[in-house]
Amino acid sequence: MSLQAGGPMVERWHPPAQPHGVGLGRLPAEPVLEGESGADPMNSVLGKVRPILEAFTADDSALPLAELVRRSGVAKATVHRLAQELVTWGLLEREGCDYRLGLRLFELGQRVHRQRILREAVQPYMEDLLLITRETIHFAIHDSLDVVYLDKIFPHRGLNAESRVAGRLPLYCTGTGKAILAHSPPSLFVDVVRHGLKPVTRHTVVSPGRLRAQLDRIREEGIALETEEIRLGYASLAVPVFAGRTSLVGALSITAPTYRMDAAGHATALRTAALGIGRSLT
Structure with missing residues:
Protein backbone atom coordinates (compact mmCIF):
# COMPACT_ATOMS: atom_id res chain seq x y z
CA MET A 1 0.00 0.00 0.00
CA SER A 2 1.43 3.38 -0.92
CA LEU A 3 0.84 6.59 1.01
CA GLN A 4 -0.05 9.63 -1.07
CA ALA A 5 1.59 13.03 -0.74
CA GLY A 6 -0.10 15.11 1.91
CA GLY A 7 -1.31 11.93 3.62
CA PRO A 8 -0.12 10.27 6.81
CA MET A 9 3.43 10.74 7.95
CA VAL A 10 5.69 7.71 8.22
CA GLU A 11 8.66 7.55 10.59
CA ARG A 12 10.76 4.65 9.43
CA TRP A 13 14.31 3.58 8.67
CA HIS A 14 15.24 3.47 4.98
CA PRO A 15 18.65 1.93 4.26
CA PRO A 16 20.95 3.99 1.99
CA ALA A 17 22.95 2.42 -0.81
CA GLN A 18 25.92 0.54 0.54
CA PRO A 19 29.21 2.21 -0.46
CA HIS A 20 31.52 -0.24 -2.17
CA GLY A 21 34.48 -1.40 -0.19
CA VAL A 22 33.71 0.51 3.00
CA GLY A 23 34.82 -1.45 6.05
CA LEU A 24 35.14 -0.93 9.75
CA GLY A 25 38.88 -1.38 9.71
CA ARG A 26 40.64 -3.08 12.61
CA LEU A 27 40.58 -2.24 16.26
CA PRO A 28 43.99 -1.72 17.77
CA ALA A 29 45.26 -4.99 19.17
CA GLU A 30 45.71 -5.11 22.92
CA PRO A 31 47.66 -7.82 24.70
CA VAL A 32 45.65 -10.40 26.61
CA LEU A 33 47.52 -11.70 29.63
CA GLU A 34 47.02 -15.14 31.07
CA GLY A 35 44.36 -15.12 33.76
CA GLU A 36 42.67 -11.93 32.52
CA SER A 37 39.46 -13.56 31.27
CA GLY A 38 37.59 -12.02 34.21
CA ALA A 39 39.04 -8.53 33.71
CA ASP A 40 36.81 -5.46 33.73
CA PRO A 41 35.42 -5.12 30.17
CA MET A 42 35.66 -1.32 30.51
CA ASN A 43 39.45 -1.74 30.33
CA SER A 44 39.22 -3.03 26.76
CA VAL A 45 39.08 -0.79 23.70
CA LEU A 46 35.48 -1.84 22.96
CA GLY A 47 34.61 -1.27 26.61
CA LYS A 48 35.60 2.37 26.13
CA VAL A 49 34.05 2.78 22.66
CA ARG A 50 30.61 1.67 23.86
CA PRO A 51 30.03 4.46 26.43
CA ILE A 52 31.34 7.01 23.93
CA LEU A 53 28.76 5.97 21.34
CA GLU A 54 26.02 5.60 23.97
CA ALA A 55 26.72 9.11 25.26
CA PHE A 56 24.55 10.43 22.41
CA THR A 57 20.81 10.63 22.95
CA ALA A 58 18.14 10.85 20.27
CA ASP A 59 17.91 14.60 20.95
CA ASP A 60 21.62 15.30 20.42
CA SER A 61 22.63 16.59 17.01
CA ALA A 62 26.28 16.88 18.06
CA LEU A 63 28.37 16.88 21.24
CA PRO A 64 31.67 18.61 22.11
CA LEU A 65 34.59 16.53 23.31
CA ALA A 66 34.19 17.74 26.90
CA GLU A 67 30.58 16.51 27.00
CA LEU A 68 31.58 13.12 25.55
CA VAL A 69 34.16 12.82 28.31
CA ARG A 70 31.62 13.78 31.00
CA ARG A 71 28.89 11.42 29.80
CA SER A 72 31.11 8.44 28.98
CA GLY A 73 33.30 8.56 32.06
CA VAL A 74 36.33 7.77 29.88
CA ALA A 75 39.57 9.74 30.19
CA LYS A 76 39.79 12.81 27.93
CA ALA A 77 42.93 11.66 26.10
CA THR A 78 41.33 8.27 25.41
CA VAL A 79 38.08 9.81 24.19
CA HIS A 80 40.00 12.13 21.89
CA ARG A 81 42.04 9.27 20.42
CA LEU A 82 39.11 6.88 20.00
CA ALA A 83 36.87 9.60 18.58
CA GLN A 84 39.39 10.20 15.82
CA GLU A 85 39.43 6.49 14.98
CA LEU A 86 35.62 6.32 15.07
CA VAL A 87 35.51 9.22 12.61
CA THR A 88 37.87 7.30 10.32
CA TRP A 89 35.56 4.27 10.46
CA GLY A 90 32.47 6.41 9.84
CA LEU A 91 30.90 5.58 13.23
CA LEU A 92 31.27 9.23 14.24
CA GLU A 93 31.33 12.37 12.11
CA ARG A 94 33.14 15.62 12.88
CA GLU A 95 31.21 18.89 12.82
CA GLY A 96 33.62 21.70 13.62
CA CYS A 97 34.85 20.92 17.11
CA ASP A 98 31.86 18.67 17.85
CA TYR A 99 31.05 15.04 17.10
CA ARG A 100 27.85 13.35 15.97
CA LEU A 101 26.88 9.74 15.27
CA GLY A 102 27.95 8.63 11.81
CA LEU A 103 25.99 7.26 8.89
CA ARG A 104 27.92 4.00 9.14
CA LEU A 105 26.02 3.12 12.32
CA PHE A 106 22.74 3.65 10.45
CA GLU A 107 23.91 1.40 7.61
CA LEU A 108 24.93 -1.37 9.99
CA GLY A 109 21.56 -1.18 11.73
CA GLN A 110 19.79 -2.01 8.49
CA ARG A 111 21.61 -5.33 8.30
CA VAL A 112 19.94 -6.77 11.41
Missing part, protein backbone atom coordinates in the same frame (compact mmCIF):
# COMPACT_ATOMS: atom_id res chain seq x y z
CA HIS A 113 17.97 -9.53 9.71
CA ARG A 114 15.26 -10.14 12.31
CA GLN A 115 14.24 -6.50 12.58
CA ARG A 116 14.20 -6.03 8.81
CA ILE A 117 11.92 -9.04 8.29
CA LEU A 118 9.58 -7.87 11.05
CA ARG A 119 9.33 -4.34 9.63
CA GLU A 120 8.49 -5.67 6.19
CA ALA A 121 5.79 -7.90 7.68
CA VAL A 122 4.12 -5.27 9.86
CA GLN A 123 4.14 -2.28 7.52
CA PRO A 124 1.02 -3.12 5.43
CA TYR A 125 -1.03 -3.88 8.54
CA MET A 126 0.12 -0.71 10.29
CA GLU A 127 -0.87 1.33 7.24
CA ASP A 128 -4.30 -0.33 7.21
CA LEU A 129 -4.75 0.52 10.90
CA LEU A 130 -3.72 4.11 10.26
CA LEU A 131 -6.32 4.48 7.53
CA ILE A 132 -9.02 2.97 9.76
CA THR A 133 -8.23 4.85 12.97
CA ARG A 134 -6.36 8.01 11.84
CA GLU A 135 -4.26 7.62 15.00
CA THR A 136 -0.58 6.87 15.69
CA ILE A 137 0.40 3.23 15.16
CA HIS A 138 3.43 1.56 16.77
CA PHE A 139 5.14 -1.79 16.51
CA ALA A 140 7.58 -2.58 19.31
CA ILE A 141 9.81 -5.46 20.33
CA HIS A 142 11.22 -6.47 23.70
CA ASP A 143 14.85 -5.83 24.63
CA SER A 144 16.03 -6.27 28.21
CA LEU A 145 13.59 -4.30 30.42
CA ASP A 146 12.40 -1.99 27.63
CA VAL A 147 10.40 -1.92 24.46
CA VAL A 148 12.21 -0.73 21.35
CA TYR A 149 10.02 0.90 18.69
CA LEU A 150 10.74 -0.84 15.42
CA ASP A 151 8.23 1.17 13.41
CA LYS A 152 5.85 4.09 13.85
CA ILE A 153 3.42 5.80 11.49
CA PHE A 154 1.17 8.70 12.32
CA PRO A 155 -1.25 11.19 10.78
CA HIS A 156 -0.53 14.91 10.75
CA ARG A 157 -2.72 15.55 13.78
CA GLY A 158 -1.73 14.84 17.36
CA LEU A 159 1.88 13.80 16.79
CA ASN A 160 3.17 11.69 19.67
CA ALA A 161 6.61 12.96 20.66
CA GLU A 162 7.32 10.42 23.42
CA SER A 163 8.14 7.55 21.08
CA ARG A 164 10.48 7.40 18.11
CA VAL A 165 11.75 4.68 15.82
CA ALA A 166 14.65 2.89 17.58
CA GLY A 167 13.67 4.67 20.82
CA ARG A 168 13.24 2.86 24.13
CA LEU A 169 10.59 3.10 26.82
CA PRO A 170 10.01 0.93 29.92
CA LEU A 171 8.01 -2.28 29.64
CA TYR A 172 5.92 -1.59 32.75
CA CYS A 173 4.30 1.71 31.73
CA THR A 174 3.70 1.48 27.98
CA GLY A 175 0.84 -0.23 26.17
CA THR A 176 3.15 -2.32 24.00
CA GLY A 177 5.35 -3.10 27.00
CA LYS A 178 2.43 -4.30 29.12
CA ALA A 179 1.17 -6.50 26.25
CA ILE A 180 4.64 -8.06 25.95
CA LEU A 181 5.20 -8.36 29.69
CA ALA A 182 1.83 -10.07 30.19
CA HIS A 183 2.78 -12.84 27.75
CA SER A 184 6.42 -13.26 28.80
CA PRO A 185 7.89 -15.68 31.37
CA PRO A 186 7.26 -14.69 35.02
CA SER A 187 10.99 -14.14 35.49
CA LEU A 188 10.79 -11.01 33.33
CA PHE A 189 8.18 -9.50 35.66
CA VAL A 190 10.48 -10.27 38.61
CA ASP A 191 13.39 -8.54 36.85
CA VAL A 192 11.29 -5.47 36.03
CA VAL A 193 10.10 -5.12 39.63
CA ARG A 194 13.61 -5.70 41.00
CA HIS A 195 14.95 -2.94 38.76
CA GLY A 196 12.33 -0.55 40.17
CA LEU A 197 9.02 0.86 39.00
CA LYS A 198 9.74 4.57 38.65
CA PRO A 199 6.92 7.05 37.98
CA VAL A 200 7.00 8.77 34.59
CA THR A 201 3.73 10.65 35.22
CA ARG A 202 1.44 10.81 38.24
CA HIS A 203 -0.61 8.00 36.67
CA THR A 204 2.26 5.53 36.21
CA VAL A 205 1.57 2.25 38.03
CA VAL A 206 4.48 1.76 40.44
CA SER A 207 2.89 -0.85 42.72
CA PRO A 208 4.02 -4.42 41.86
CA GLY A 209 0.64 -5.72 43.01
CA ARG A 210 -1.32 -3.36 40.77
CA LEU A 211 0.98 -4.08 37.83
CA ARG A 212 0.55 -7.83 38.33
CA ALA A 213 -3.24 -7.39 38.40
CA GLN A 214 -3.05 -5.40 35.16
CA LEU A 215 -1.01 -8.12 33.48
CA ASP A 216 -3.44 -10.82 34.65
CA ARG A 217 -6.31 -8.89 33.09
CA ILE A 218 -4.34 -8.36 29.85
CA ARG A 219 -3.69 -12.11 29.58
CA GLU A 220 -7.37 -12.81 30.15
CA GLU A 221 -8.67 -10.19 27.69
CA GLY A 222 -5.85 -10.34 25.15
CA ILE A 223 -5.50 -6.56 24.96
CA ALA A 224 -3.74 -3.86 27.01
CA LEU A 225 -4.95 -0.33 27.68
CA GLU A 226 -2.46 2.17 29.11
CA THR A 227 -3.82 5.58 30.08
CA GLU A 228 -1.54 8.56 30.77
CA GLU A 229 1.21 6.41 32.33
CA ILE A 230 3.87 7.58 29.87
CA ARG A 231 2.44 10.92 28.72
CA LEU A 232 -0.37 13.00 30.17
CA GLY A 233 -3.37 13.29 27.89
CA TYR A 234 -2.56 10.16 25.85
CA ALA A 235 -3.60 6.52 25.94
CA SER A 236 -2.45 3.40 24.10
CA LEU A 237 -4.30 0.24 23.16
CA ALA A 238 -1.96 -2.69 22.44
CA VAL A 239 -2.01 -6.39 21.57
CA PRO A 240 0.77 -8.99 21.50
CA VAL A 241 1.90 -10.33 18.13
CA PHE A 242 2.72 -14.03 17.87
CA ALA A 243 4.40 -15.98 15.08
CA GLY A 244 2.49 -19.23 15.24
CA ARG A 245 0.60 -19.93 18.45
CA THR A 246 3.21 -19.26 21.11
CA SER A 247 6.23 -17.40 19.72
CA LEU A 248 5.92 -13.80 20.95
CA VAL A 249 7.62 -11.42 18.50
CA GLY A 250 6.39 -7.99 19.64
CA ALA A 251 3.35 -5.82 20.18
CA LEU A 252 1.17 -3.59 18.02
CA SER A 253 -0.54 -0.48 19.39
CA ILE A 254 -2.79 2.47 18.65
CA THR A 255 -1.94 5.69 20.52
CA ALA A 256 -4.34 8.63 20.72
CA PRO A 257 -5.31 11.53 22.98
CA THR A 258 -7.43 10.20 25.84
CA TYR A 259 -10.51 12.14 24.72
CA ARG A 260 -10.28 10.51 21.28
CA MET A 261 -9.27 6.96 22.22
CA ASP A 262 -11.99 4.55 21.11
CA ALA A 263 -10.82 1.36 22.79
CA ALA A 264 -13.99 -0.61 22.08
CA GLY A 265 -14.15 0.54 18.47
CA HIS A 266 -10.47 -0.05 17.69
CA ALA A 267 -9.98 -3.39 19.48
CA THR A 268 -11.26 -5.60 16.67
CA ALA A 269 -9.13 -3.89 14.01
CA LEU A 270 -6.06 -4.10 16.24
CA ARG A 271 -6.54 -7.82 16.94
CA THR A 272 -7.17 -8.54 13.26
CA ALA A 273 -3.96 -6.74 12.25
CA ALA A 274 -1.95 -8.67 14.87
CA LEU A 275 -3.32 -11.99 13.58
CA GLY A 276 -2.46 -10.98 10.02
CA ILE A 277 1.11 -10.13 10.99
CA GLY A 278 1.44 -13.43 12.81
CA ARG A 279 0.24 -15.39 9.78
CA SER A 280 2.70 -13.58 7.53
CA LEU A 281 5.58 -14.61 9.80
CA THR A 282 4.81 -18.35 9.79
Whole structure:
Protein backbone atom coordinates (compact mmCIF):
# COMPACT_ATOMS: atom_id res chain seq x y z
CA MET A 1 0.00 0.00 0.00
CA SER A 2 1.43 3.38 -0.92
CA LEU A 3 0.84 6.59 1.01
CA GLN A 4 -0.05 9.63 -1.07
CA ALA A 5 1.59 13.03 -0.74
CA GLY A 6 -0.10 15.11 1.91
CA GLY A 7 -1.31 11.93 3.62
CA PRO A 8 -0.12 10.27 6.81
CA MET A 9 3.43 10.74 7.95
CA VAL A 10 5.69 7.71 8.22
CA GLU A 11 8.66 7.55 10.59
CA ARG A 12 10.76 4.65 9.43
CA TRP A 13 14.31 3.58 8.67
CA HIS A 14 15.24 3.47 4.98
CA PRO A 15 18.65 1.93 4.26
CA PRO A 16 20.95 3.99 1.99
CA ALA A 17 22.95 2.42 -0.81
CA GLN A 18 25.92 0.54 0.54
CA PRO A 19 29.21 2.21 -0.46
CA HIS A 20 31.52 -0.24 -2.17
CA GLY A 21 34.48 -1.40 -0.19
CA VAL A 22 33.71 0.51 3.00
CA GLY A 23 34.82 -1.45 6.05
CA LEU A 24 35.14 -0.93 9.75
CA GLY A 25 38.88 -1.38 9.71
CA ARG A 26 40.64 -3.08 12.61
CA LEU A 27 40.58 -2.24 16.26
CA PRO A 28 43.99 -1.72 17.77
CA ALA A 29 45.26 -4.99 19.17
CA GLU A 30 45.71 -5.11 22.92
CA PRO A 31 47.66 -7.82 24.70
CA VAL A 32 45.65 -10.40 26.61
CA LEU A 33 47.52 -11.70 29.63
CA GLU A 34 47.02 -15.14 31.07
CA GLY A 35 44.36 -15.12 33.76
CA GLU A 36 42.67 -11.93 32.52
CA SER A 37 39.46 -13.56 31.27
CA GLY A 38 37.59 -12.02 34.21
CA ALA A 39 39.04 -8.53 33.71
CA ASP A 40 36.81 -5.46 33.73
CA PRO A 41 35.42 -5.12 30.17
CA MET A 42 35.66 -1.32 30.51
CA ASN A 43 39.45 -1.74 30.33
CA SER A 44 39.22 -3.03 26.76
CA VAL A 45 39.08 -0.79 23.70
CA LEU A 46 35.48 -1.84 22.96
CA GLY A 47 34.61 -1.27 26.61
CA LYS A 48 35.60 2.37 26.13
CA VAL A 49 34.05 2.78 22.66
CA ARG A 50 30.61 1.67 23.86
CA PRO A 51 30.03 4.46 26.43
CA ILE A 52 31.34 7.01 23.93
CA LEU A 53 28.76 5.97 21.34
CA GLU A 54 26.02 5.60 23.97
CA ALA A 55 26.72 9.11 25.26
CA PHE A 56 24.55 10.43 22.41
CA THR A 57 20.81 10.63 22.95
CA ALA A 58 18.14 10.85 20.27
CA ASP A 59 17.91 14.60 20.95
CA ASP A 60 21.62 15.30 20.42
CA SER A 61 22.63 16.59 17.01
CA ALA A 62 26.28 16.88 18.06
CA LEU A 63 28.37 16.88 21.24
CA PRO A 64 31.67 18.61 22.11
CA LEU A 65 34.59 16.53 23.31
CA ALA A 66 34.19 17.74 26.90
CA GLU A 67 30.58 16.51 27.00
CA LEU A 68 31.58 13.12 25.55
CA VAL A 69 34.16 12.82 28.31
CA ARG A 70 31.62 13.78 31.00
CA ARG A 71 28.89 11.42 29.80
CA SER A 72 31.11 8.44 28.98
CA GLY A 73 33.30 8.56 32.06
CA VAL A 74 36.33 7.77 29.88
CA ALA A 75 39.57 9.74 30.19
CA LYS A 76 39.79 12.81 27.93
CA ALA A 77 42.93 11.66 26.10
CA THR A 78 41.33 8.27 25.41
CA VAL A 79 38.08 9.81 24.19
CA HIS A 80 40.00 12.13 21.89
CA ARG A 81 42.04 9.27 20.42
CA LEU A 82 39.11 6.88 20.00
CA ALA A 83 36.87 9.60 18.58
CA GLN A 84 39.39 10.20 15.82
CA GLU A 85 39.43 6.49 14.98
CA LEU A 86 35.62 6.32 15.07
CA VAL A 87 35.51 9.22 12.61
CA THR A 88 37.87 7.30 10.32
CA TRP A 89 35.56 4.27 10.46
CA GLY A 90 32.47 6.41 9.84
CA LEU A 91 30.90 5.58 13.23
CA LEU A 92 31.27 9.23 14.24
CA GLU A 93 31.33 12.37 12.11
CA ARG A 94 33.14 15.62 12.88
CA GLU A 95 31.21 18.89 12.82
CA GLY A 96 33.62 21.70 13.62
CA CYS A 97 34.85 20.92 17.11
CA ASP A 98 31.86 18.67 17.85
CA TYR A 99 31.05 15.04 17.10
CA ARG A 100 27.85 13.35 15.97
CA LEU A 101 26.88 9.74 15.27
CA GLY A 102 27.95 8.63 11.81
CA LEU A 103 25.99 7.26 8.89
CA ARG A 104 27.92 4.00 9.14
CA LEU A 105 26.02 3.12 12.32
CA PHE A 106 22.74 3.65 10.45
CA GLU A 107 23.91 1.40 7.61
CA LEU A 108 24.93 -1.37 9.99
CA GLY A 109 21.56 -1.18 11.73
CA GLN A 110 19.79 -2.01 8.49
CA ARG A 111 21.61 -5.33 8.30
CA VAL A 112 19.94 -6.77 11.41
CA HIS A 113 17.97 -9.53 9.71
CA ARG A 114 15.26 -10.14 12.31
CA GLN A 115 14.24 -6.50 12.58
CA ARG A 116 14.20 -6.03 8.81
CA ILE A 117 11.92 -9.04 8.29
CA LEU A 118 9.58 -7.87 11.05
CA ARG A 119 9.33 -4.34 9.63
CA GLU A 120 8.49 -5.67 6.19
CA ALA A 121 5.79 -7.90 7.68
CA VAL A 122 4.12 -5.27 9.86
CA GLN A 123 4.14 -2.28 7.52
CA PRO A 124 1.02 -3.12 5.43
CA TYR A 125 -1.03 -3.88 8.54
CA MET A 126 0.12 -0.71 10.29
CA GLU A 127 -0.87 1.33 7.24
CA ASP A 128 -4.30 -0.33 7.21
CA LEU A 129 -4.75 0.52 10.90
CA LEU A 130 -3.72 4.11 10.26
CA LEU A 131 -6.32 4.48 7.53
CA ILE A 132 -9.02 2.97 9.76
CA THR A 133 -8.23 4.85 12.97
CA ARG A 134 -6.36 8.01 11.84
CA GLU A 135 -4.26 7.62 15.00
CA THR A 136 -0.58 6.87 15.69
CA ILE A 137 0.40 3.23 15.16
CA HIS A 138 3.43 1.56 16.77
CA PHE A 139 5.14 -1.79 16.51
CA ALA A 140 7.58 -2.58 19.31
CA ILE A 141 9.81 -5.46 20.33
CA HIS A 142 11.22 -6.47 23.70
CA ASP A 143 14.85 -5.83 24.63
CA SER A 144 16.03 -6.27 28.21
CA LEU A 145 13.59 -4.30 30.42
CA ASP A 146 12.40 -1.99 27.63
CA VAL A 147 10.40 -1.92 24.46
CA VAL A 148 12.21 -0.73 21.35
CA TYR A 149 10.02 0.90 18.69
CA LEU A 150 10.74 -0.84 15.42
CA ASP A 151 8.23 1.17 13.41
CA LYS A 152 5.85 4.09 13.85
CA ILE A 153 3.42 5.80 11.49
CA PHE A 154 1.17 8.70 12.32
CA PRO A 155 -1.25 11.19 10.78
CA HIS A 156 -0.53 14.91 10.75
CA ARG A 157 -2.72 15.55 13.78
CA GLY A 158 -1.73 14.84 17.36
CA LEU A 159 1.88 13.80 16.79
CA ASN A 160 3.17 11.69 19.67
CA ALA A 161 6.61 12.96 20.66
CA GLU A 162 7.32 10.42 23.42
CA SER A 163 8.14 7.55 21.08
CA ARG A 164 10.48 7.40 18.11
CA VAL A 165 11.75 4.68 15.82
CA ALA A 166 14.65 2.89 17.58
CA GLY A 167 13.67 4.67 20.82
CA ARG A 168 13.24 2.86 24.13
CA LEU A 169 10.59 3.10 26.82
CA PRO A 170 10.01 0.93 29.92
CA LEU A 171 8.01 -2.28 29.64
CA TYR A 172 5.92 -1.59 32.75
CA CYS A 173 4.30 1.71 31.73
CA THR A 174 3.70 1.48 27.98
CA GLY A 175 0.84 -0.23 26.17
CA THR A 176 3.15 -2.32 24.00
CA GLY A 177 5.35 -3.10 27.00
CA LYS A 178 2.43 -4.30 29.12
CA ALA A 179 1.17 -6.50 26.25
CA ILE A 180 4.64 -8.06 25.95
CA LEU A 181 5.20 -8.36 29.69
CA ALA A 182 1.83 -10.07 30.19
CA HIS A 183 2.78 -12.84 27.75
CA SER A 184 6.42 -13.26 28.80
CA PRO A 185 7.89 -15.68 31.37
CA PRO A 186 7.26 -14.69 35.02
CA SER A 187 10.99 -14.14 35.49
CA LEU A 188 10.79 -11.01 33.33
CA PHE A 189 8.18 -9.50 35.66
CA VAL A 190 10.48 -10.27 38.61
CA ASP A 191 13.39 -8.54 36.85
CA VAL A 192 11.29 -5.47 36.03
CA VAL A 193 10.10 -5.12 39.63
CA ARG A 194 13.61 -5.70 41.00
CA HIS A 195 14.95 -2.94 38.76
CA GLY A 196 12.33 -0.55 40.17
CA LEU A 197 9.02 0.86 39.00
CA LYS A 198 9.74 4.57 38.65
CA PRO A 199 6.92 7.05 37.98
CA VAL A 200 7.00 8.77 34.59
CA THR A 201 3.73 10.65 35.22
CA ARG A 202 1.44 10.81 38.24
CA HIS A 203 -0.61 8.00 36.67
CA THR A 204 2.26 5.53 36.21
CA VAL A 205 1.57 2.25 38.03
CA VAL A 206 4.48 1.76 40.44
CA SER A 207 2.89 -0.85 42.72
CA PRO A 208 4.02 -4.42 41.86
CA GLY A 209 0.64 -5.72 43.01
CA ARG A 210 -1.32 -3.36 40.77
CA LEU A 211 0.98 -4.08 37.83
CA ARG A 212 0.55 -7.83 38.33
CA ALA A 213 -3.24 -7.39 38.40
CA GLN A 214 -3.05 -5.40 35.16
CA LEU A 215 -1.01 -8.12 33.48
CA ASP A 216 -3.44 -10.82 34.65
CA ARG A 217 -6.31 -8.89 33.09
CA ILE A 218 -4.34 -8.36 29.85
CA ARG A 219 -3.69 -12.11 29.58
CA GLU A 220 -7.37 -12.81 30.15
CA GLU A 221 -8.67 -10.19 27.69
CA GLY A 222 -5.85 -10.34 25.15
CA ILE A 223 -5.50 -6.56 24.96
CA ALA A 224 -3.74 -3.86 27.01
CA LEU A 225 -4.95 -0.33 27.68
CA GLU A 226 -2.46 2.17 29.11
CA THR A 227 -3.82 5.58 30.08
CA GLU A 228 -1.54 8.56 30.77
CA GLU A 229 1.21 6.41 32.33
CA ILE A 230 3.87 7.58 29.87
CA ARG A 231 2.44 10.92 28.72
CA LEU A 232 -0.37 13.00 30.17
CA GLY A 233 -3.37 13.29 27.89
CA TYR A 234 -2.56 10.16 25.85
CA ALA A 235 -3.60 6.52 25.94
CA SER A 236 -2.45 3.40 24.10
CA LEU A 237 -4.30 0.24 23.16
CA ALA A 238 -1.96 -2.69 22.44
CA VAL A 239 -2.01 -6.39 21.57
CA PRO A 240 0.77 -8.99 21.50
CA VAL A 241 1.90 -10.33 18.13
CA PHE A 242 2.72 -14.03 17.87
CA ALA A 243 4.40 -15.98 15.08
CA GLY A 244 2.49 -19.23 15.24
CA ARG A 245 0.60 -19.93 18.45
CA THR A 246 3.21 -19.26 21.11
CA SER A 247 6.23 -17.40 19.72
CA LEU A 248 5.92 -13.80 20.95
CA VAL A 249 7.62 -11.42 18.50
CA GLY A 250 6.39 -7.99 19.64
CA ALA A 251 3.35 -5.82 20.18
CA LEU A 252 1.17 -3.59 18.02
CA SER A 253 -0.54 -0.48 19.39
CA ILE A 254 -2.79 2.47 18.65
CA THR A 255 -1.94 5.69 20.52
CA ALA A 256 -4.34 8.63 20.72
CA PRO A 257 -5.31 11.53 22.98
CA THR A 258 -7.43 10.20 25.84
CA TYR A 259 -10.51 12.14 24.72
CA ARG A 260 -10.28 10.51 21.28
CA MET A 261 -9.27 6.96 22.22
CA ASP A 262 -11.99 4.55 21.11
CA ALA A 263 -10.82 1.36 22.79
CA ALA A 264 -13.99 -0.61 22.08
CA GLY A 265 -14.15 0.54 18.47
CA HIS A 266 -10.47 -0.05 17.69
CA ALA A 267 -9.98 -3.39 19.48
CA THR A 268 -11.26 -5.60 16.67
CA ALA A 269 -9.13 -3.89 14.01
CA LEU A 270 -6.06 -4.10 16.24
CA ARG A 271 -6.54 -7.82 16.94
CA THR A 272 -7.17 -8.54 13.26
CA ALA A 273 -3.96 -6.74 12.25
CA ALA A 274 -1.95 -8.67 14.87
CA LEU A 275 -3.32 -11.99 13.58
CA GLY A 276 -2.46 -10.98 10.02
CA ILE A 277 1.11 -10.13 10.99
CA GLY A 278 1.44 -13.43 12.81
CA ARG A 279 0.24 -15.39 9.78
CA SER A 280 2.70 -13.58 7.53
CA LEU A 281 5.58 -14.61 9.80
CA THR A 282 4.81 -18.35 9.79
